[in-house]
Amino acid sequence: MGKSSKSIGIEIILILSIIATLYLSYHIENKISLQKEKQIKEEHLYKEKVSLLKEKEKELEKVNATIQEYENIEESIESKKKEYFSHIKELESKILNGESNEKIAYLTFDDGPYYNTYQVLDILDQYNVKATFFTISMNGEYCYDNKSQNCFLLYKEYVKRGHTIANHTYTHGIRTGLYSSVNSFIDAVNRQEEHVKSQTEGYTTNILRFPGGSSTAKGLKNEMINALKEKGYGWVDWTAGNGDGGRLDSLEQAWGNLKNTIDSNVEVILFHDYSWMTTAMLPEVIEYLRNNGYQLYPLFYESDMVHK
Amino acid sequence: MNKKVIRITGLILIACIFLLGFQWIRYSSLQEKENKKIHELNSKIEKTKKELQEKEKQKQSLEEQKGWKIEVYKTWEKAVNPSV
Numbered sequence: 001m002g003k004s005s006k007s008i009g010i011e012i013i014l015i016l017s018i019i020a021t022l023y024l025s026y027h028i029e030n031k032i033s034l035q036k037e038k039q040i041k042e043e044h045l046y047k048e049k050v051s052l053l054k055e056k057e058k059e060l061e062k063v064n065a066t067i068q069e070y071e072n073i074e075e076s077i078e079s080k081k082k083e084y085f086s087h088i089k090e091l092e093s094k095i096l097n098g099e100s101n102e103k104i105a106y107l108t109f110d111d112g113p114y115y116n117t118y119q120v121l122d123i124l125d126q127y128n129v130k131a132t133f134f135t136i137s138m139n140g141e142y143c144y145d146n147k148s149q150n151c152f153l154l155y156k157e158y159v160k161r162g163h164t165i166a167n168h169t170y171t172h173g174i175r176t177g178l179y180s181s182v183n184s185f186i187d188a189v190n191r192q193e194e195h196v197k198s199q200t201e202g203y204t205t206n207i208l209r210f211p212g213g214s215s216t217a218k219g220l221k222n223e224m225i226n227a228l229k230e231k232g233y234g235w236v237d238w239t240a241g242n243g244d245g246g247r248l249d250s251l252e253q254a255w256g257n258l259k260n261t262i263d264s265n266v267e268v269i270l271f272h273d274y275s276w277m278t279t280a281m282l283p284e285v286i287e288y289l290r291n292n293g294y295q296l297y298p299l300f301y302e303s304d305m306v307h308k
Numbered sequence: 309m310n311k312k313v314i315r316i317t318g319l320i321l322i323a324c325i326f327l328l329g330f331q332w333i334r335y336s337s338l339q340e341k342e343n344k345k346i347h348e349l350n351s352k353i354e355k356t357k358k359e360l361q362e363k364e365k366q367k368q369s370l371e372e373q374k375g376w377k378i379e380v381y382k383t384w385e386k387a388v389n390p391s392v
Binding site: 004007008010011014015017018021022024025028029031032035036039042045046049050052053056057059060063064066067069070071073074076077080081083084130156159160161162201 | 310311313314317318320321324325327328331332334335338339345346349350352353356357359360363364366367370371374376377378379380381383384385387388
């Protein structure tokens, strides 16, 4: 084989190799383009997956926060209540200082739980209203007038629905020696406090309404108030009401009483759970108050309407 | 003359081989990067989903344990933030 034909052979091999590498490069380039196209599609998918991940992470964060709240449930409830009442306190202070034209009405119900308290609670729920219940227990386990219903179950119901349970003494015994001495009065307060605690797994009352109103305590009123203070209690009478604690001949009369007594921007309105008239007029009362600019809240210890 | 042609062709071949190598590196790194990215994301999603499931179970058992207190909490949570 001559020298030149050997060179030609090498030359051909080199050229073929060049063609082969160029072909492979071209093939890879095609693959890269395909990969890039795929990448664009996957970019979209990736974005979707990222947002899904973010969503799941947010959900997880929420669940973690809830678990944390649940683990310290008592503290969590207290902190939510504190937040809720601090807002009302702020508003109430502004109103009482003349810095706001808004109005607050505290609906209060005395002498329950009673057989128609469920109805009262349902109406309040229906209108998204939280109120205050000054409770007694002299009716015993069964609701007055309705032996089939366990009234003690209502204590948990008050708490569950966000109402304030307040103390109205265990016996309400105005005619059976409640006000005969400070001791008998405080004893009835303590009994009711313990009773509420036992029925609600620890709810502690710290607001009291004297049965019959504070003036019924007469000469011992100040001593009783001091004893209450020592227990960390505040007390409250009322500024308005429909007169359902006394004799009412008609709904018109109840309405008249109510409208005649509502005259200020912060009202504590007295009702009784047992009054069928109150239950009957309650939806309209709520609407009437709201139409007249009142916001309806449950009482709380820090309220200026609760004397300390 | 022949030697010169062979040398030039050889150089062109070397350049072509470099080009091929470069293309291959580009392709493989592109593929690896993409696969890795998606794979990491998928495993992250799976992990979060699993954790979420476990936490939901934990939440449920807490709800059973704490019973009505949870309802009380929910009432106040709603009172503070009505949109909840």
